[in-house]
Amino acid sequence: MAIYIVYAVLGLIALFGVLIVMPAFFPARRPLPTESDYAHRIPGYWEWYYSTKYLNPIRRAAAGTDLEAHFRENRMPGAEEDLREVRTFTLRAVGDLMTRRDLMPPLSGGLWDEVGEYLFDADLVVGNLEFAVNENRVIEKLLRYSVTPSHARPLLGDERFGKFDVVSVANNHINDSLHGGIVSTCDYLDQAGIVHVGANRTAEERDQFPIIEVEGVKVAFLAYTFSTNSIPLDEGCEYGTNLVRFNALRERDYDPSLIRRHAADARNRGADLIVSLHHWGLEFEYYPPERIVSRAHDLLEAGIDIILGHHPHILNPAEWYYTRDGRRTLCFYSLGSITSWALRHPLHRMAEIVSIQIEKGTMPDGGRVVRPRAVTITPTYFHLRHPQTPRADHRIIPIFDCAASIEKGTPPSYLSPSGMRTIPRLAREYRRYFEQQAFAYR
Numbered sequence: 332m333a334i335y336i337v338y339a340v341l342g343l344i345a346l347f348g349v350l351i352v353m354p355a356f357f358p359a360r361r362p363l364p365t366e367s368d369y370a371h372r373i374p375g376y377w378e379w380y381y382s383t384k385y386l387n388p389i390r391r392a393a394a395g396t397d398l399e400a401h402f403r404e405n406r407m408p409g410a411e412e413d414l415r416e417v418r419t420f421t422l423r424a425v426g427d428l429m430t431r432r433d434l435m436p437p438l439s440g441g442l443w444d445e446v447g448e449y450l451f452d453a454d455l456v457v458g459n460l461e462f463a464v465n466e467n468r469v470i471e472k473l474l475r476y477s478v479t480p481s482h483a484r485p486l487l488g489d490e491r492f493g494k495f496d497v498v499s500v501a502n503n504h505i506n507d508s509l510h511g512g513i514v515s516t517c518d519y520l521d522q523a524g525i526v527h528v529g530a531n532r533t534a535e536e537r538d539q540f541p542i543i544e545v546e547g548v549k550v551a552f553l554a555y556t557f558s559t560n561s562i563p564l565d566e567g568c569e570y571g572t573n574l575v576r577f578n579a580l581r582e583r584d585y586d587p588s589l590i591r592r593h594a595a596d597a598r599n600r601g602a603d604l605i606v607s608l609h610h611w612g613l614e615f616e617y618y619p620p621e622r623i624v625s626r627a628h629d630l631l632e633a634g635i636d637i638i639l640g641h642h643p644h645i646l647n648p649a650e651w652y653y654t655r656d657g658r659r660t661l662c663f664y665s666l667g668s669i670t671s672w673a674l675r676h677p678l679h680r681m682a683e684i685v686s687i688q689i690e691k692g693t694m695p696d697g698g699r700v701v702r703p704r705a706v707t708i709t710p711t712y713f714h715l716r717h718p719q720t721p722r723a724d725h726r727i728i729p730i731f732d733c734a735a736s737i738e739k740g741t742p743p744s745y746l747s748p749s750g751m752r753t754i755p756r757l758a759r760e761y762r763r764y765f766e767q768q769a770f771a772y773r
Contacts, residue, residue, distance in 0.1 A: 359383050362393045362620065366578045367613040369474075370561035384615035388645055388678050390764060392618040399618065402648035405769040408659060408704070414692025419704065420546040422606070422687045423453040426641035426666030427461045428486045428498070430478050432471055433716075434670070434725060439485035441724040441745065442670075443492055445732075446711060450684055451493030454545045457552075458669070459608060459641045460487075460498040460527075463505055463512035464519040470507055474560060476672070477508035480519055486670060487525060494525065497541070499554035499608035501529025501573045502642065510565040513572065529554025529608065534570040540593060542602055548691050548701050551602035553593050553635075556610035557642070577611035577623060585622075587630060594634040603701040604689060607635045612643040612665050615679070617764055619647050619664040628652060631660040637687065637703060638662040644671070644679050646765050649706075659702045661687065669727055670713050677753045680713040681730070681761065707771045710761045714750055731773065734758035 365380055366372075392398035434442070443450070450456060462476035462483070470477040488494025500516055508515075513530045520527040531537045542551045557577040564571040579585040590607065597605050607630065612619050619627075619640075627638055632654050640647065640663050647664035654660060667682030674680060690704040710730040726745060733754050736742050742751055766772060 359387075359389055361391050362389055362613065362616050362618070364580060365613065366576075366580055368558045368561075368576075368578055370558060381614065385676070388615045388617065388676070390617045393620060396621045398621060398624065401624075402618075402650060402767060405648075405650045405767060407706075407769045407771075408651060414690065414694065414700065417690055417692040418546050418548075419688055419690045420454040420548065422455040422457065422550075422637075422689060423450055424457040424639050424663075424666065424685050424687070425450070425669040426459055426639075426682055427502075427644065427668035427671070428458050429668050429671045429674075430462045430476055430482055430486065431670065431672045431725070434482065434485055439725060441726045442485055443489040444726055445728045445743075446684060446709070447489050447492035449709070451488065453686065455497065455543065455550065456493065456495050457497045457606070457608070457639065458495050458499070459502055459610065459639075460500050460516075460520075461502045461504050461641075461668075463508045464516045465508040465512040466515065468508040468512060475507040475562075476504050477512050483519065484523075487523060494523070497526045497528065497543070497552050499529045499552075499610070499639075499641075500527050501554035501556040501608065502610040503556055503558045503560045505530050505556070505572050506559040506562050506564060509562070510568040510571050513568075526552070528552045529556065530572045531570050537570045537573065538593070538596065540597070542597065542600055546691065548603045548689065549601050550604045550606060550689075551597035551600070552606050552608070553590065553597070554608040554610075555590060558610075577609060577626065578613065578620075580622075582622075585626065587626065587633075590630055590635075591633050594630075598634060603691070604637070605635045606637045606639065608639045608641070610642045611640055612647065614643050615645050616643060617645065617647065623664065627662045627664070631658075631662065636660050636701075639666065639685075640664045641666055641668075644668045644674055646681060646683060646761075648765065648767060649685075649708075649770065651769055661703050661706065668713070669711060670725075677712070677757060678760070680715075681757055682711050682713070682727075684709040684711060705771070706769075707773055709773050710757075710765070712754065712757055714745070714747070728754075729773075730754060730758050730761060 464483045465477045466479050514532045526541045555573040555575040643665040646667045649663040652660045669682040686707045688704045691701045
């Protein structure tokens with residue numbers, strides 16, 4: 332009997348080794364069917380596919396789709412009728428704010444040095460807080476994050492520049508320390524003066540999404556997540572986060588009724604503009620699956636004006652979308668992870684700061700309109716500290732500016748040797764796969 336147990340253990344070790352080695356030699360070139368949800372995985376297949384994408388991100392859209400042409404041909408708004416009595420404001424957004432064990436002073440002191448002045452100089456600054464803040468239950472595992480307030484603080488702003496105004500807490504890590512962590516996260520954000528949406532301490536909070544007035548425009552914020560990583564919400568607290576199975580392979584498993592209800596409620600409460608933050612999509616794939624694009628269009632038709640997507644830990648394209656009733660809307664399928672912990676591939680640490688100009692005005696026929704007007708995108712890179720550099724701390728850097736400095740022979744002093752090689756490669760990768768004629772870049 333003992334020998335059979337030894338054989339079984341050796342067999343499992345060999346299988347595990349094959350699953351690790353195979354992706355390096357047999358990477359997937361096109362997306363394969365997956366919900367990318369640990370709760371709905373096929374054992375073995377999920378591990379292999381996740382590993383192959385982690386090591387070799389998939390740069391092509393699914394076979395048989397026209398998604399690559401769809402995004403390539405998307406255009407920025409042209410000259411339309413002149414508005415009267417125009418007022419504008421700026422919303423800037425990022426994707427995932429993920430924690431690191433060492434993202435505390437002094438190593439976080441330079442985190443926002445290169446982008447903070449620009450990012451926080453906006454009327455509204457928005458992001459996705461992808462961890463729980465729970466001083467009583469600290470968890471630092473590969474797939475679970477629950478940290479202390481001192482860990483969270485550097486990620487939410489810098490006293491020299493400002494802080495986030497709104498964060499989504501609807502994501503697959505908000506339940507990592509269970510409902511107690513949901514409550515403590517919301518309490519912490521309240522104390523920090525940061526508006527939060529998507530996680531709920533009580534059943535009533537689910538429908539009490541925030542509406543913020545800026546320049547006379549009432550902006551509603553909604554937020555939803557596709558999963559809680561197979562960690563069930565506490566019994567009796569199923570309202571803890573806004574779950575919508577965005578990634579479902581079958582339509583019968585996708586139910587957007589909560590989003591539709593919230594969008595209608597937002598209009599009834601006087602919202603002029605609805606911004607919805609969606610934690611969705613497939614990790615390490617450059618293009619969203621066709622079903623996500625279709626579902627995004629349906630939600631824009633249902634009344635949402637701007638979708639800010641995150642979760643794939645890699646960038647996706649974005650698009651302007653005109654609804655059937657003539658509204659001009661926007662969807663960013665993935666803004667990437669502006670900070671990260673376990674993501675080591677440089678492509679995983681590439682993200683975007685999007686700056687959206689919102690206009691309010693009067694049409695020639697007297698009708699009032701509030702809509703996104705223009706978008707400027709800043710590609711960024713999360714540069715990890717290096718002990719051999721003079722300023723060894725983590726920081727978020729603008730890729731194009733940094734690449735230009737390297738080309739001129741005046742690289743920033745904080746760049747590590749690997750950073751000197753990586754930044755020009757990332758600039759080329761971004762221009763090849765993510766730069767679109769529909770947007771401006773800086």
